[in-house]
Amino acid sequence: MLNDDIAAISTPPGEGGIAIVRLSGQNVAEKISAIFKPYNPGKRIETRDSHTLTLGWLLDDEGDIIDEVLVSIMKAPHSYTGENVIEINCHGGNIVAQRCLEAILALDIRLAEAGEFTRRAFLNGRLDISQAEAVIEVIRAKSEKSLKLAIKQLTGHNSQYMTAIEEQLLKVNAHIQASIDFPDEVGDVDINEVSSILAGTEEIIEQMLEESKRTDIYRQGISVAIIGKPNVGKSSLLNALLRKNRAIVTNIPGTTRDTIEEHITIGGIPVKLIDTAGIRITEDMVEQLGVKKSEEVISEADLVIWVLDFAAGITEEDMEIYNKIAGKKRIVLVNKEDLELNISEAELNKLFTGERIIKASVKEDSGIKNLEKQIAEIILSGQVKQDDLKIMLNMRQKSALKKAKKHIHEAQHIMHTAPLDCLAIDLELALESIGELTGKNIKEEVLNRIFHDFCIGK
Amino acid sequence: MIYEAGSYDVVVIGAGHAGCEAALAASRMGCRTLLVTLSMENIALMPCNPSVGGPAKAQLIREIDALGGEMGVNIDKANIQIRIINTGKGPAVQALRAQADKYEYHKEMIKTLLNQRNLDLLMAEVEEIITAEDTVRSIITKTGAKYNCKTVVVTSGTYLKGRIIIGDIAFSGGPGNQFPAEKLSDSLKDMGLKLGRFKTGTPPRIDKKSVNFDAMEEQPGDDRQLRFSYISPLPDRKQLSCWLTHSTPETHQIVMDNLDRAPMFTGVIKGQGPRYCPSFEDKVVRFSHKDSHQLFVEPEGRATDEMYVQGLNTSLPEDVQIKVLKSIPGLEDVRIIRTGYAIEYDYVFPSQLKLSLETKNISGLFTAGQINGTSGYEEAAAQGLMAGINAALKVHGRDSFILKRSEAYIGVMIDDLVTKELDEPYRLLTSRAEYRLLLRQDNADLRLTEKGRSLGLVNDFRWQIFQEKKKTLSELISKLHQATFTPADEVIREFLNSKRSAPLKDRISLWELLRRPEIKIQDFYYLGLITVNDPDILEQVEIQAKYEGYIKKQKEQVERFEKMENKSLPADFDFSEVYGLSNEARQKLDKFKPISIGQALRVSGINPADINVLLIFLETKRRK
Numbered sequence A: 001m002l003n004d005d006i007a008a009i010s011t012p013p014g015e016g017g018i019a020i021v022r023l024s025g026q027n028v029a030e031k032i033s034a035i036f037k038p039y040n041p042g043k044r045i046e047t048r049d050s051h052t053l054t055l056g057w058l059l060d061d062e063g064d065i066i067d068e069v070l071v072s073i074m075k076a077p078h079s080y081t082g083e084n085v086i087e088i089n090c091h092g093g094n095i096v097a098q099r100c101l102e103a104i105l106a107l108d109i110r111l112a113e114a115g116e117f118t119r120r121a122f123l124n125g126r127l128d129i130s131q132a133e134a135v136i137e138v139i140r141a142k143s144e145k146s147l148k149l150a151i152k153q154l155t156g157h158n159s160q161y162m163t164a165i166e167e168q169l170l171k172v173n174a175h176i177q178a179s180i181d182f183p184d185e186v187g188d189v190d191i192n193e194v195s196s197i198l199a200g201t202e203e204i205i206e207q208m209l210e211e212s213k214r215t216d217i218y219r220q221g222i223s224v225a226i227i228g229k230p231n232v233g234k235s236s237l238l239n240a241l242l243r244k245n246r247a248i249v250t251n252i253p254g255t256t257r258d259t260i261e262e263h264i265t266i267g268g269i270p271v272k273l274i275d276t277a278g279i280r281i282t283e284d285m286v287e288q289l290g291v292k293k294s295e296e297v298i299s300e301a302d303l304v305i306w307v308l309d310f311a312a313g314i315t316e317e318d319m320e321i322y323n324k325i326a327g328k329k330r331i332v333l334v335n336k337e338d339l340e341l342n343i344s345e346a347e348l349n350k351l352f353t354g355e356r357i358i359k360a361s362v363k364e365d366s367g368i369k370n371l372e373k374q375i376a377e378i379i380l381s382g383q384v385k386q387d388d389l390k391i392m393l394n395m396r397q398k399s400a401l402k403k404a405k406k407h408i409h410e411a412q413h414i415m416h417t418a419p420l421d422c423l424a425i426d427l428e429l430a431l432e433s434i435g436e437l438t439g440k441n442i443k444e445e446v447l448n449r450i451f452h453d454f455c456i457g458k
Numbered sequence B: 001m002i003y004e005a006g007s008y009d010v011v012v013i014g015a016g017h018a019g020c021e022a023a024l025a026a027s028r029m030g031c032r033t034l035l036v037t038l039s040m041e042n043i044a045l046m047p048c049n050p051s052v053g054g055p056a057k058a059q060l061i062r063e064i065d066a067l068g069g070e071m072g073v074n075i076d077k078a079n080i081q082i083r084i085i086n087t088g089k090g091p092a093v094q095a096l097r098a099q100a101d102k103y104e105y106h107k108e109m110i111k112t113l114l115n116q117r118n119l120d121l122l123m124a125e126v127e128e129i130i131t132a133e134d135t136v137r138s139i140i141t142k143t144g145a146k147y148n149c150k151t152v153v154v155t156s157g158t159y160l161k162g163r164i165i166i167g168d169i170a171f172s173g174g175p176g177n178q179f180p181a182e183k184l185s186d187s188l189k190d191m192g193l194k195l196g197r198f199k200t201g202t203p204p205r206i207d208k209k210s211v212n213f214d215a216m217e218e219q220p221g222d223d224r225q226l227r228f229s230y231i232s233p234l235p236d237r238k239q240l241s242c243w244l245t246h247s248t249p250e251t252h253q254i255v256m257d258n259l260d261r262a263p264m265f266t267g268v269i270k271g272q273g274p275r276y277c278p279s280f281e282d283k284v285v286r287f288s289h290k291d292s293h294q295l296f297v298e299p300e301g302r303a304t305d306e307m308y309v310q311g312l313n314t315s316l317p318e319d320v321q322i323k324v325l326k327s328i329p330g331l332e333d334v335r336i337i338r339t340g341y342a343i344e345y346d347y348v349f350p351s352q353l354k355l356s357l358e359t360k361n362i363s364g365l366f367t368a369g370q371i372n373g374t375s376g377y378e379e380a381a382a383q384g385l386m387a388g389i390n391a392a393l394k395v396h397g398r399d400s401f402i403l404k405r406s407e408a409y410i411g412v413m414i415d416d417l418v419t420k421e422l423d424e425p426y427r428l429l430t431s432r433a434e435y436r437l438l439l440r441q442d443n444a445d446l447r448l449t450e451k452g453r454s455l456g457l458v459n460d461f462r463w464q465i466f467q468e469k470k471k472t473l474s475e476l477i478s479k480l481h482q483a484t485f486t487p488a489d490e491v492i493r494e495f496l497n498s499k500r501s502a503p504l505k506d507r508i509s510l511w512e513l514l515r516r517p518e519i520k521i522q523d524f525y526y527l528g529l530i531t532v533n534d535p536d537i538l539e540q541v542e543i544q545a546k547y548e549g550y551i552k553k554q555k556e557q558v559e560r561f562e563k564m565e566n567k568s569l570p571a572d573f574d575f576s577e578v579y580g581l582s583n584e585a586r587q588k589l590d591k592f593k594p595i596s597i598g599q600a601l602r603v604s605g606i607n608p609a610d611i612n613v614l615l616i617f618l619e620t621k622r623r624k
């Protein structure tokens, strides 16, 4: 706890396009190297000088790319905390940052306690003594907030499952401990029974993790990209969805060169809206950059809204874009139905058979409701229905459950060759991980179970 | 009339298991020591189960022994049976357990005490401890003797305001109808110590001649020559058996029919008893679905016919006890010699102690054993030893001797005592220790003998045995690493084949071979690959090899743990001064006064945010 390796997202949630995951501790560079693949293979992060930037991919535990990231390294003592610090800039914003953090926490790196970076900074002399009280305020405020959150998160289905897991582990553990400490009174442990209980527990954890993946969208949200050739009304649509003016609305093609991101909720799900530059084949270098960017956005988006212009009709340019979004979840939004139509409905249906087509006029506010409805439907189709939602796990819970699962797995692995005392070590570690979530004092709980379940005494 | 009777460096009040160790340690460390007991008959008395050792407790005895304490040596002299239990459950938890000869144990201990230089024995009741400026000055006995002293170790066991309860009858008394000590608790209270009240109980003792052993199952001792202390000679006496029987539905009916006369249920007993040691009536009520409980009938010694009925601890009225016993197979014609009883007594909240077992508010006053809310002979002895050592160190003006949780079960126990709120008598269990695989009974000597030596408690004889053992061990280990074999090696190939062990693929050392579960180190001796045949040494090496992975894992845990332990808090630390601590945390910390960040984290109700705040405060102070 004093100076082990820790990590957390250090940008506030829901703001801006770039999110930073910060790591601090002795071995963070070596550890992150396992999942960070620099573009230049010679630039392994642990070999880089202090205060350098390295571009590359961050991979998940299956080796798939999570995001293109920019990694900075600041070596002790010249860093914020005074320890070795790594900062990972995720392009994908907070949503992707969460996935990165998850991958990092699988590396024997712990989720930082509330205010822990600041505390370390202070203890390592990186902050002035006059700031001590402020640091304490940060710790108190953050820990209270996270405490409240933790308690809130431990209600409902989550806590039911968690209790079930804890119960099973306590039961097995109590039996093993009791048979060790009170061999006269307590019968031998039936290893096969232990094995099947553990298998059951492991399965519940597995299920929880699996199910939480499906509900992650409720926590993390999804990203929706608005694309289409210039002037079809993308920025206007974004604005309509936001009901506020953020993007510059203009009728000169190509003004929105970079992307604009906004966060809204649709059907209770956090949605990140990305307005892209108009995709167009162009000689203009600056614009080309923007175009390249929108292609990236398409590939990272969970859902694409492709905007067409009734008045302009369907052009070759449109069809090229259509090719780019092949294989994506998408909605075809045909805008400007208030104007004179250049394509008929029948034509549309023939061109885009099987597509979700919405006719709309952003200007006159028609079709927007329908769009929102369809977005929600798509997000949830193939996902769980809302009333089915059982498990939603935050980072801390996921990482604790994964740890528990690992220890249970190890326990099962050695069960038939190693004696009880070794088995007990793994099980205790598993229980401790669960205890981090339920807040129980595991040792006391095991003792309580021993005396509750077994008749012990002289 | 109070008269000046003499002066000592250390006065130990109480000659139970705690007091004997305390007095021996202090006098062996060169302090003039007085050991006071209410009666010569209760010196090192076992008022309950005539058995020592078992899980966690055997480790304690080995640790006491390695530090030059007496319990291991004494039980080796005075047992009727000794065996290893938990053998199949792993090296960390297998444990020696001996049935003690209660009388021999007591007599052998008296001999040792009387032969000890610097140690005087006195039979008297201490009524008062005199202090000045919050420092111990002297003690006063009932008969007016005043002994001046620099330190006092109180090890008064279950005697303080002892109250015996048998059914509807209750009277003042110590265990086994000894006198209680009525005054000493008041003196402790006057010094500002807070006391609580606990309860424990014991089964009836029966006459061997009235028992029909044919109806019971025999539990013989182990044939191997086993001992707790490596300095004891190998035992050569015949072992006595114990006997197994069980209660019947009729027994349980008798209990149920008489609950209205059971003090446990009528409210006569108020002190909290231990959950791990419930009375028989408690077991019948709480586990009503069981229609039978195991009972062990155990001899109390070679020269007595008294037998102990393990499992039948009770405070039911005497007539009910007789009926209960007679409903048990083999006890149909039984005669009781001593009636079972419960006893209530005062204890000192151990949160008032430092890790040295010195009280926080009175300098020179130490407490150890059951007075600290623990239960068990071994727990008492271990605390007594530590208190005796620390009293002596105090006299010599040296730093206290503290064992960490990662070093010894003794460390686990004392740390638990001073950082926990006890709500029942404390018993050591293997599950209380985090680093069990490192704290084994087989390596207690390796862990602690050197420390004992530097304290002056390990004599030359023990030291020499230890040095030889260490040398043999390290030679054997390097031999096992050096001796390697290839798949072509005939002897090994045949050997592996005979053990149904997979043939070799590459060159392999004996050490690596030993990791295979089916390979035993003894085999190497039979094959002539090694020359050592001392079972203790072979066992030790085998454990190190077979569990190397796990041992390594635990060592890493210890490293992390020690970082927190080494971050110390000043002794006079004022927690109310710390800005940003929650009120609850402040109160808790103020009460337990942890000496390190690690210990603070173990105080219940303290969370990581509190620890962070503490760390910042410490750093601010350091920089100012």
Ligand SMILES: Cc1cc2nc3c(=O)[nH]c(=O)nc-3n(C[C@H](O)[C@H](O)[C@H](O)COP(=O)(O)OP(=O)(O)OC[C@H]3O[C@@H](n4cnc5c(N)ncnc54)[C@H](O)[C@@H]3O)c2cc1C
Pocket: A458, B013, B014, B015, B016, B017, B018, B019, B036, B037, B038, B039, B042, B043, B044, B045, B046, B047, B048, B049, B124, B125, B126, B127, B155, B156, B157, B158, B159, B160, B175, B176, B181, B184, B200, B201, B202, B277, B341, B342, B343, B368, B369, B370, B371, B374, B375, B376, B377, B380, B381
């Ligand atoms: C009825 C009963 C049942 C028990 N059951 C269990 C059990 O089931 N399991 C278990 O583990 N343990 C049990 N114990 C506890 C075990 O016996 C004790 O933990 C252990 O003996 C305590 O050792 P001690 O040295 O602290 O005190 P004791 O062995 O009690 O010795 C106390 C000593 O203090 C002396 N003394 C006390 N007051 C004074 C005074 N004022 N002046 C001079 N001398 C004084 C006495 O003479 C005595 O020598 C039981 C004890 C009793 C009495």
Ligand SMILES: Nc1nc2c(ncn2[C@@H]2O[C@H](COP(=O)(O)OP(=O)(O)O)[C@@H](O)[C@H]2O)c(=O)[nH]1
Pocket: A228, A229, A230, A231, A232, A233, A234, A235, A236, A237, A248, A249, A250, A251, A253, A254, A256, A278, A335, A336, A337, A338, A339, A360, A361, A362, A363, A364
């Ligand atoms: N008539 C009409 N004009 C629209 C509609 N939606 C957008 N526009 C106009 O189309 C022009 C281009 O809009 P903009 O949102 O900047 O398009 P973008 O280049 O795709 O982002 C602006 O002048 C808008 O006012 C609509 O539904 N009907």
Ligand SMILES: [Mg+2]
Pocket: A231, A234, A235, A236, A255, A256, A278
């Ligand atoms: Mg635009």
